[in-house]
Amino acid sequence: MAEVIKVNAIVLKSNKAPQDAARRLELFSLELGKISALIRGVEKPKAKNAVASQPFCFGEYLLNVRNGNYFITECAVQDSFFALSYNLDAYVLACAMLEATSLVAVEGESNVEYFTLLLNCLKLMAYHKANPSAVFIKYIMNLLSKSGFGFDLSSCFLCGKQSFGVGKLVYDGSGAVCSACMHKVDYVDISDAEWGILKNIYNADIQKFANLNFSSREALNSCLMLMLKQFYYRTGEKIKCLDKYF
Numbered sequence: 001m002a003e004v005i006k007v008n009a010i011v012l013k014s015n016k017a018p019q020d021a022a023r024r025l026e027l028f029s030l031e032l033g034k035i036s037a038l039i040r041g042v043e044k045p046k047a048k049n050a051v052a053s054q055p056f057c058f059g060e061y062l063l064n065v066r067n068g069n070y071f072i073t074e075c076a077v078q079d080s081f082f083a084l085s086y087n088l089d090a091y092v093l094a095c096a097m098l099e100a101t102s103l104v105a106v107e108g109e110s111n112v113e114y115f116t117l118l119l120n121c122l123k124l125m126a127y128h129k130a131n132p133s134a135v136f137i138k139y140i141m142n143l144l145s146k147s148g149f150g151f152d153l154s155s156c157f158l159c160g161k162q163s164f165g166v167g168k169l170v171y172d173g174s175g176a177v178c179s180a181c182m183h184k185v186d187y188v189d190i191s192d193a194e195w196g197i198l199k200n201i202y203n204a205d206i207q208k209f210a211n212l213n214f215s216s217r218e219a220l221n222s223c224l225m226l227m228l229k230q231f232y233y234r235t236g237e238k239i240k241c242l243d244k245y246f
Contacts, residue, residue: 003065007031011057012102023053026102030115034105037063037070049075055098056081083126090125090132095241097121097139103237104147113146120206130209133224137201140227149234151175153202158184166195171233193219
């Protein structure tokens with residue numbers, strides 16, 4: 001007899017399956033972490049669970065477990081984050097957050113911090129008019145930090161000094177080096193404006209992101225590129241959905 005379980009999950013990926021008008025979903029769940037599950041019948045016109053098969057959908061999924069495989073039978077949708085479609089920047093960067101989560105999350109390993117971070121950042125982009133680029137940068141910073149790849153702008157990774165002025169980024173160690181130590185290591189040369197933006201985002205409470213303002217869109221976009229490079233060099237993975245935009 002099949003085991004039946006409930007999970008609260010966000011759809012990271014959705015691909016057509018060859019049978020039963022089905023789709024193969026990659027779910028990121030609070031209870032089980034990243035899992036693959038089949039949902040049948042959703043390719044049919046007016047399918048009951050069509051929304052539940054789309055990326056970004058957040059809901060309570062009822063799963064049948066047979067021989068280690070997951071089959072979705074029902075879903076109580078809590079949010080589809082459809083509002084993201086009204087803002088191209090928000091939609092594209094939200095897709096990048098799903099991809100980054102998929103790349104870093106371990107199959108079958110629950111991680112409450114990852115899950116909460118992703119859900120909060122999706123809500124910020126969809127409903128609170130927070131700057132999408134700033135939210136994405138904060139997401140990558142926190143994802144790297146929480147996943148053990150390391151990212152910390154609060155102190156110099158060589159001397160440990162805190163509250164220094166303008167620093168530089170590094171790809172090794174914690175993430176930043178002070179001016180007194182930068183000659184000892186290869187560093188990423190960034191402007192004072194870029195350093196200020198990164199520090200502002202790093203120190204900001206994620207719940208207050210809607211109040212952040214940035215005077216230079218160009219500098220903010222440059223910071224986004226810097227964080228994409230940090231993600232690549234620290235994880236060895238590339239966020240491919242942004243290739244055509246950056």
